[in-house]
Amino acid sequence: MNVQNEFSRYADHYGSYNVIQKKVAERLVAGVKDAPQHLLDIGCGRGAVAEQIAWPYQQLVGIDFAPGMLALHPQGERITCLQGDFDDPKLYASLKATHFDRIFSASALQWSPDLAHTFALIRSLNAPVSLAIFTAGTFGTLFKTAGLPPLLRSADEVERLAKRFFNASCEVVRYSLAFDNTRDMFRYIKRSGVSGNRNVLTYKETKQLMENYPLDRLEFEVLFIQS
Ligand SMILES: C[S@@+](CC[C@H](N)C(=O)[O-])C[C@H]1O[C@@H](n2cnc3c(N)ncnc32)[C@H](O)[C@@H]1O
Numbered sequence: 001m002n003v004q005n006e007f008s009r010y011a012d013h014y015g016s017y018n019v020i021q022k023k024v025a026e027r028l029v030a031g032v033k034d035a036p037q038h039l040l041d042i043g044c045g046r047g048a049v050a051e052q053i054a055w056p057y058q059q060l061v062g063i064d065f066a067p068g069m070l071a072l073h074p075q076g077e078r079i080t081c082l083q084g085d086f087d088d089p090k091l092y093a094s095l096k097a098t099h100f101d102r103i104f105s106a107s108a109l110q111w112s113p114d115l116a117h118t119f120a121l122i123r124s125l126n127a128p129v130s131l132a133i134f135t136a137g138t139f140g141t142l143f144k145t146a147g148l149p150p151l152l153r154s155a156d157e158v159e160r161l162a163k164r165f166f167n168a169s170c171e172v173v174r175y176s177l178a179f180d181n182t183r184d185m186f187r188y189i190k191r192s193g194v195s196g197n198r199n200v201l202t203y204k205e206t207k208q209l210m211e212n213y214p215l216d217r218l219e220f221e222v223l224f225i226q227s
């Protein structure tokens with residue numbers, strides 16, 4: 001599998017807690033070489049994918065289960081935001097009434113409890129896909145230092161599944177984001193949403209981890225799947 005590495009500094013984006021998600025959406029959209037007109041964005045959040053699309057399109061449907069996120073999504077005549085769960089077959093039954101030219105999903109599907117089920121639902125819409133999914137290398141050294149297993153599926157496992165459902169090519173991108181101090185780094189983990197806001201460590205354990213973490217950077221690993 002092709003693996004790319006990208007390095008950034010948090011200080012260049014100070015105060016922004018979605019530096020990596022933005023880069024992911026940018027790469028995902030840049031991988032599309034035609035100009036699809038009818039677009040679906042699964043787990044659209046506040047619209048990182050919509051913000052990257054530079055070609056004129058006819059329609060973009062954004063799905064997210066968090067109304068607070070949908071409220072922050074860009075609005076417009078051609079944009080429809082729907083509240084829905086990407087694991088819910090009923091959602092896909094209603095989406096089938098629309099033909100999509102491409103299905104995007106950026107930084108969201110790692111939270112599917114059953115990715116084979118979610119991939120089968122996405123495939124049922126019969127459209128090419130551009131999916132970016134965070135994988136186990138995300139916060140890899142951090143989890144190792146804390147003695148915890150990775151939170152997410154391995155890139156190999158997600159790739160195997162993706163190839164079962166889509167005629168797609170896969171690429172792993174490893175991002176690292178360097179910090180000037182551990183306080184900013186740990187605040188980033190809490191606020192970025194990449195950890196799924198799961199507090200697995202107590203305050204004392206977090207403090208110990210901050211002292212023992214050997215890197216000045218956070219690691220992120222993302223599998224890009226494109227058909
Ligand atoms: C890290 S954000 C990414 C948002 C956006 N796609 C981006 O690239 O910035 C993950 C999004 O997935 C949404 N999400 C998570 N699980 C979901 C589910 N089962 N159904 C629909 N949306 C979900 C969350 O509400 C959140 O907006």
